[in-house]
Amino acid sequence: MAVGLGLMAGVAPAQGEELSWRQSSIRTEAQGLNYVRRGVAMFANGEPATLVFRGVSKPPEGGRQAFSGRMLMRFEDGATFTFDMDGVTQFG
Numbered sequence: 001m002a003v004g005l006g007l008m009a010g011v012a013p014a015q016g017e018e019l020s021w022r023q024s025s026i027r028t029e030a031q032g033l034n035y036v037r038r039g040v041a042m043f044a045n046g047e048p049a050t051l052v053f054r055g056v057s058k059p060p061e062g063g064r065q066a067f068s069g070r071m072l073m074r075f076e077d078g079a080t081f082t083f084d085m086d087g088v089t090q091f092g
Contacts, residue, residue, distance in 0.1 A: 020044045023051060033057045041073055049073040057089075065089045 025039025037053040055069030068086045 021049075025051060025053060033059070047075060049075045060091070063091045065091070 021041045021043040023039055023041040025037040027035050028038045029036040033056055035055050035057065037051075037055065039051050041049045041051050043049065051071060051073050053069050053071045055067050058066040066086070066088050068084070070082060070084050072080060072082045074080045
């Protein structure tokens with residue numbers, strides 16, 4: 001019975017916390033369509049983090065430029081989280 005309960009607990013949905021933050025970054029490295037942005041983020045709970053975004057842009061097309069990349073955020077206690085993103089920059 002204990003094994004069955006352990007397995008059931010392992011498949012229960014995880015509870016998540018909603019995160020919101022503001023961030024500012026600048027492009028610090030660029031080579032061709034690859035680039036790195038570094039900056040800071042301030043979370044709604046007042047916790048700061050540094051950020052590094054490593055991205056790849058596609059060539060601009062019609063006033064828009066698609067990109068993809070990976071963001072790493074590091075907190076003062078050393079904790080980190082990483083996420084992948086895709087997006088489009090609109091010029092003009």
